[in-house]
Amino acid sequence: MIKYLISSFLLISSLSANSFYFSEERYSDAIGRSIEFKGEITFLENSLEINYTDINKSLKYSDDTLVYTQDEKIIELDSSQSKNIIEYFKVLILLHSDDDSKLHFLFEIQTEDSTTVLIPKTYIKEFIKKIELKKDIKELKDIKLFLKNGDTIGIKIEDEIQ
Amino acid sequence: MKYSNFIIFFVLLGLGILLKNSINLSTNLLSLFANKEAIHKLGIADKLGYSKEMLVAVKGFDDNSKQKVKSLVEQFKKLDNIKNVQSNFLPSKEILTYYKTHYPFLADFNNTKLSDYDIKLKVKELYDSLFSNVFYTPIDKNDPLKLFHLNGDINKDDFIKLGSYGYLIKITTDIAPSQMGEAKSLYNRVDEIVGYDENIVAFAPFFYTVENSQKIKSDVRYIVFISALILLLIYYLLLKNIKLLVHTLVALGSSMIFAILVSSMILESLHVIALAFGMTITAVSIDYLLHYYFHDFYMSEKKVDKNVMFGFLTTALAFSIFAFIPVTIISQISLFCVLSLLFAYLLFTFIFPYLEIKEYHCEIKEIESKKTIPSYIFIISSLLLLTYSFSTIKIDNNLRNLDYQNAKLQAKEKLFKDSMKNSLIPILVEADSKEKLISNLHKIQDKYKDSFSLANFVLSDEKCKQRERNLKEYDFKSLKKLINIEALELGFKKNYFKNSYDFVESSICKVEDFKIFENYNLYFYEEDSHFYSLAYVSDLNLIKEFNFTQSLSIKDIFAEVSKEIFSSLLIYSSFVVLSILLLMFFVVKNRFVYALNYILFPISLTLAVVGCFYELNIMHIFALVILVAIGIDFGIYMSNSKQISTTTLAIKYSLLSTFGAFGVLIFSSVVALNSIGFVVSVGIVAIYILIRVMK
Numbered sequence: 001m002i003k004y005l006i007s008s009f010l011l012i013s014s015l016s017a018n019s020f021y022f023s024e025e026r027y028s029d030a031i032g033r034s035i036e037f038k039g040e041i042t043f044l045e046n047s048l049e050i051n052y053t054d055i056n057k058s059l060k061y062s063d064d065t066l067v068y069t070q071d072e073k074i075i076e077l078d079s080s081q082s083k084n085i086i087e088y089f090k091v092l093i094l095l096h097s098d099d100d101s102k103l104h105f106l107f108e109i110q111t112e113d114s115t116t117v118l119i120p121k122t123y124i125k126e127f128i129k130k131i132e133l134k135k136d137i138k139e140l141k142d143i144k145l146f147l148k149n150g151d152t153i154g155i156k157i158e159d160e161i162q
Numbered sequence: 163m164k165y166s167n168f169i170i171f172f173v174l175l176g177l178g179i180l181l182k183n184s185i186n187l188s189t190n191l192l193s194l195f196a197n198k199e200a201i202h203k204l205g206i207a208d209k210l211g212y213s214k215e216m217l218v219a220v221k222g223f224d225d226n227s228k229q230k231v232k233s234l235v236e237q238f239k240k241l242d243n244i245k246n247v248q249s250n251f252l253p254s255k256e257i258l259t260y261y262k263t264h265y266p267f268l269a270d271f272n273n274t275k276l277s278d279y280d281i282k283l284k285v286k287e288l289y290d291s292l293f294s295n296v297f298y299t300p301i302d303k304n305d306p307l308k309l310f311h312l313n314g315d316i317n318k319d320d321f322i323k324l325g326s327y328g329y330l331i332k333i334t335t336d337i338a339p340s341q342m343g344e345a346k347s348l349y350n351r352v353d354e355i356v357g358y359d360e361n362i363v364a365f366a367p368f369f370y371t372v373e374n375s376q377k378i379k380s381d382v383r384y385i386v387f388i389s390a391l392i393l394l395l396i397y398y399l400l401l402k403n404i405k406l407l408v409h410t411l412v413a414l415g416s417s418m419i420f421a422i423l424v425s426s427m428i429l430e431s432l433h434v435i436a437l438a439f440g441m442t443i444t445a446v447s448i449d450y451l452l453h454y455y456f457h458d459f460y461m462s463e464k465k466v467d468k469n470v471m472f473g474f475l476t477t478a479l480a481f482s483i484f485a486f487i488p489v490t491i492i493s494q495i496s497l498f499c500v501l502s503l504l505f506a507y508l509l510f511t512f513i514f515p516y517l518e519i520k521e522y523h524c525e526i527k528e529i530e531s532k533k534t535i536p537s538y539i540f541i542i543s544s545l546l547l548l549t550y551s552f553s554t555i556k557i558d559n560n561l562r563n564l565d566y567q568n569a570k571l572q573a574k575e576k577l578f579k580d581s582m583k584n585s586l587i588p589i590l591v592e593a594d595s596k597e598k599l600i601s602n603l604h605k606i607q608d609k610y611k612d613s614f615s616l617a618n619f620v621l622s623d624e625k626c627k628q629r630e631r632n633l634k635e636y637d638f639k640s641l642k643k644l645i646n647i648e649a650l651e652l653g654f655k656k657n658y659f660k661n662s663y664d665f666v667e668s669s670i671c672k673v674e675d676f677k678i679f680e681n682y683n684l685y686f687y688e689e690d691s692h693f694y695s696l697a698y699v700s701d702l703n704l705i706k707e708f709n710f711t712q713s714l715s716i717k718d719i720f721a722e723v724s725k726e727i728f729s730s731l732l733i734y735s736s737f738v739v740l741s742i743l744l745l746m747f748f749v750v751k752n753r754f755v756y757a758l759n760y761i762l763f764p765i766s767l768t769l770a771v772v773g774c775f776y777e778l779n780i781m782h783i784f785a786l787v788i789l790v791a792i793g794i795d796f797g798i799y800m801s802n803s804k805q806i807s808t809t810t811l812a813i814k815y816s817l818l819s820t821f822g823a824f825g826v827l828i829f830s831s832v833v834a835l836n837s838i839g840f841v842v843s844v845g846i847v848a849i850y851i852l853i854r855v856m857k
Contacts, residue, residue, distance in 0.1 A: 026298055028292050028301075029655070029658075030292070030301045030303070030654050030655060030658050031289070031292060031653055031654055031655060032655050035292065035293055037296060050296075052296045055296065057296045059296070059297055068297075081297075081299060084298075084299065084300070085297050085298075088297075088298065101225050101228060101229060102225075102228070105228075105232065122252060123252050126258075127300075147300065149300055149301070149303070151298075151300060153298055
């Protein structure tokens with residue numbers, strides 16, 4: 001079931017259409033407010049690219065390297081910042097990858113109606129409390145990460161980019 | 163009296179069965195060569211986890227490989243004698259707690275004083291970043307200004323990779339290579355788990371103990387079988403006297419049991435190689451019987467035969483001197499030989515005359531006519547061969563080459579070593595107090611940043627005090643107050659930073675329980691008020707400047723030990739040769755040069771042949787000394803014999819039996835035994851040439 005949900009969520013894996021419009025809502029517990037970003041997300045094999053088109057910034061992760069570009073200029077990130085983003089991207093890639101065995105290895109999986117909850121089993125639990133995946137008819141449209149520090153990150157997958 | 167030989171045998175056999183539990187046999191090759199100090203240091207290293215790691219590699223990086231790793235980890239965890247199984251870099255709960263409680267001491271601390279303006283600016287930057295950062299960056303409410311920074315990433319969840327081969331599982335066992343029983347039991351269980359899957363490779367140092375010991379035992383069984391077969395055939399063909407053959411075998415059996423019993427009482431443990439070698443050497447004592455039998459000693463009125471007695475005394479003298487050499491294998495073999503040859507000599511000389519053995523009947527052909535080459539030619543040839551040998555011979559001082567060459571296991575070990583090119587090498591570090599030991603480990607780490615030891619986790623007293631001072635001097639209270647005021651003004655939630663930097667107050671530097679580092683194979687060990695730990699370094703040459711370190715490389719230890727062995731052998735061999743020459747001069751007098759050829763020619767020919775095909779190892783040297791002991795017997799017999807044809811025949815038969823006893827070792831796959839077999843076989847050929855052609 002979970003395999004079906006995830007593979008249909010981002011579908012992406014076996015199809016050529018891997019890019020989607022998305023909106024990201026970050027709730028920061030530090031200020032008690034949410035901030036919203038919009039952009040395009042592209043999944044490739046073992047890599048991920050996010051473009052925030054409105055502000056002309058992009059992040060590309062492939063071959064264990066993260067590149068941050070602003071106005072087509074590469075900007076250096078400090079190592080700890082880079083590491084955090086990579087870990088976050090790895091989770092997204094994993095959710096997209098359809099790696100059922102690794103998902104079961106890393107998460108305890110609970111399914112209730114249209115919601116699937118992933119509870120981290122390994123070191124990820126130091127940062128992430130749980131991940132919620134929600135489906136809409138056939139495709140999973142919503143992913144929400146509940147972080148240990150009280151912050152949440154919600155990603156809504158919108159239309160596929162043709 | 164005619165049953166006395168059997169009575170002696172059965173009494174000794176009964177004693178052997180009675181005392182069999184106190185006969186301690188060892189198969190650890192290292193214990194035969196390394197000196198006590200090296201063995202002691204390796205023993206300490208064993209207690210610190212050295213040599214106790216088992217590595218399992220699963221080929222490939224696909225899902226199937228990951229599943230295999232997962233399943234193997236579960237299975238290994240259930241086994242006895244397994245302390246820890248690691249397939250990823252994830253730290254244990256205890257280590258994570260340790261990092262939390264010791265964080266201000268373990269992390270780098272930027273103690274630059276910040277002005278109020280700086281603090282306000284940094285809090286503002288933090289606030290703005292929430293809106294301007296396109297990537298999510300969590301705020302660390304404990305250290306919002308990032309004054310502390312921990313180097314390295316402790317949270318690595320990836321499977322451990324073994325180069326380009328596949329995934330690696332690191333298993334810590336509590337089995338040292340010397341623990342035969344436990345090693346064998348775990349080896350069998352690992353074998354059951356790993357099974358016949360070609361894509362899984364397991365290796366641990368104790369595998370050598372188990373596999374080599376099995377191989378050595380089966381090799382020894384094979385050699386003993388071949389030797390027994392050849393000897394039985396020779397004895398039957400030579401003696402043509404079933405009764406004498408049975409008595410001879412019984413006498414040899416008694417001599418071996420006697421030697422086993424007495425050497426077990428003297429030695430802590432008798433090595434299986436020394437036992438096998440000693441047992442074959444015992445068969446050489448048949449020389450005495452052959453000489454007595456062919457010269458009708460048992461029919462004569464004589465109480466002793468001087469030639470045999472001097473022959474025995476020279477051999478016994480050589481082995482007695484070697485019994486004191488500080489090289490375990492040689493001293494054990496020598497002790498065994500002195501005991502077994504002494505007992506055999508006593509039986510053949512004083513018991514056999516009462517066994518009613520019939521006279522020897524055989525036509526002996528005259529062969530003296532073929533002896534055409536004068537003895538001085540052999541002396542010259544020998545000197546030329548020796549000159550050639552000394553110019554060509556190379557010495558192999560790697561004692562590990564003497565062990566059974568387990569190619570299959572060596573290939574597995576190589577797979578891991580080659581794939582872990584950047585792996586660190588363990589060294590032993592010692593000090594007379596715990597604090598000093600940590601300080602020594604830091605001295606290594608300060609100089610070589612890539613080293614790994616307790617110094618990576620534990621600060622030295624000096625560093626602890628320094629950091630304590632730095633933390634005390636820093637005004638965290640004012641900092642926290644200002645951060646909270648500024649944060650509230652900017653729009654952060656009230657009291658969001660109320661606990662900032664409180665962790666500094668509750669942190670500690672002292673380590674209560676060092677056991678938490680055992681997952682990293684880092685232990686403390688105390689013995690006789692000395693403290694030891696292992697450190698892992700990239701290059702052994704780098705640590706030579708530290709006098710508190712010791713290399714644990716078996717190769718290094720063997721190289722050091724082999725120097726000592728070669729110098730001991732040189733000293734003891736000189737004593738042996740000198741004693742033999744003196745004794746020989748006293749016994750043969752004016753035929754000294756003739757008799758000397760029986761030592762010089764076999765040695766020079768053997769050295770020349772070894773020089774052509776091999777590197778000279780210590781077992782070659784030891785076998786050369788045995789050759790001297792055998793050669794001198796024949797030199798004495800030939801020089802003093804009045805019935806030269808009978809003596810020649812007796813020597814020929816002796817050579818055959820010597821080959822049956824020693825020469826068969828050439829078929830052994832244990833290099834130590836093979837080397838002896840090779841030297842003795844070439845020596846036999848040399849002696850045969852002498853008895854055929856030297857006049």
